[in-house]
Amino acid sequence: MKVVNDFLIPARTGKAVVINKGEVLRIIEEEGKQVADVIIFNADDHKEKFDLSHTVRMNCVKGIGNLKRVKELYSQPSRSNIMFTIMEDKVGVHGLITGNKCSIPLYRARDKLNTHANCQDNLSDAIRPYGLTPDDVGDVFNVFMNLEVDERNVPVIKSPVSKKGDYIDMKAEMDCLVAISACPGDTQPTNDYLPKSLRIQALQ
Numbered sequence: 001m002k003v004v005n006d007f008l009i010p011a012r013t014g015k016a017v018v019i020n021k022g023e024v025l026r027i028i029e030e031e032g033k034q035v036a037d038v039i040i041f042n043a044d045d046h047k048e049k050f051d052l053s054h055t056v057r058m059n060c061v062k063g064i065g066n067l068k069r070v071k072e073l074y075s076q077p078s079r080s081n082i083m084f085t086i087m088e089d090k091v092g093v094h095g096l097i098t099g100n101k102c103s104i105p106l107y108r109a110r111d112k113l114n115t116h117a118n119c120q121d122n123l124s125d126a127i128r129p130y131g132l133t134p135d136d137v138g139d140v141f142n143v144f145m146n147l148e149v150d151e152r153n154v155p156v157i158k159s160p161v162s163k164k165g166d167y168i169d170m171k172a173e174m175d176c177l178v179a180i181s182a183c184p185g186d187t188q189p190t191n192d193y194l195p196k197s198l199r200i201q202a203l204q
Ligand SMILES: [Zn+2]
Pocket: 037, 101, 102, 103, 118, 119, 120, 182, 183, 184, 185
């Protein structure tokens, strides 16, 4: 396959891109230990979108995934279409427990910060040119996020195990609008306390 689109998402920012059916979206650790918060819509019908809990359940039931890695990314159960198939995954450790993205309410509650760059706003800004609003930002696929559950059953954020150059390849099974946020989190180990850039490629 050859690279037909290649761009950098600078640290703390987000961007949207259309990936056509059959193309491969490659999310690359440009610097390493950086989480990508990803939301996906059917490019032709934005009501159809990625559903994290349905994805986890379907992959577990089919024996092709767990709470760290999955093979197929599904839309919500009313459609239940495979939006992307993961072809290669150099890391195999992703955040699939909560589907949460950082937001002002989270920074306020957890870190006592009233302003902070965040994935909710990055993703909202990225999808706005496509006629979508902040309310359309649903649960995310926390690519490269390292989440554990402690003895109290509370999810705990660990530093990513991903290294510079690691990537995940996802083949589009339909034309998809994908928004990606280079998570700006720096108060937790999410991005090893230092937000960094991500490289995005489309391969044909
Ligand atoms: Zn974030």
